[in-house]
Amino acid sequence: MMKLKPDQTRTYDLEGFKQRAACLCFRGEQEDEVLLVSSSGHPDQWIVPGGGMEPEEEPGAAAVREVYEEAGVRGKLGRLLGLFENLERKHRTHVYVLAVTEILEDWEDSVNIGRKRQWFKVEDAIKVLQGHKPVQAEYLEKWKSAGSPSVPVSGLLPCGNPASQADRA
DSSP states (O other): OOOOOTTOOOOBOTTSOEEEEEEEEEESSSOOEEEEEEOSSOTTSEEOOEEEOOTTOOHHHHHHHHHHHHHOEEEEEEEEEEEEEETTTTEEEEEEEEEEEEEOSSOHHHHHHOOOEEEEEHHHHHHHHHTTOHHHHHHHHHHHHHOOOOOOGGGSOOOOOHHHHGGGO
């Protein structure tokens, strides 16, 4: 079942890339299990929850909104992991770390489109994503290489120009 958003306004950067936000949602502060959701277009495939930013929306707020809608979770927003570019789909995604503190029994996408969610060990999630979402697998690879505990978003500097950060991801 496709997720229809007829009234949604897409936001793009100056280079024409769609602006997106996502979270690596971890169970608790240990960050040893990550939550993936079923794809709306391919329900047999798992993806990192995230989506398009709304006009005037900050990336962190968009990430929190998207995981609430798609995964039915709330939590403590941690560090900005990076800005990841998908040239094939012409997306740039701000990816954050989120420590899950609340899991809703029923949530928007479970009710509306039958979306599922599942916890994965990090290594298993990377394997699951590599085939159909290699850029999302990169989110977890970067998280593994960073190896530092989450820090509150308030301690982060503004992202600046996305084009200048695309090569860092």
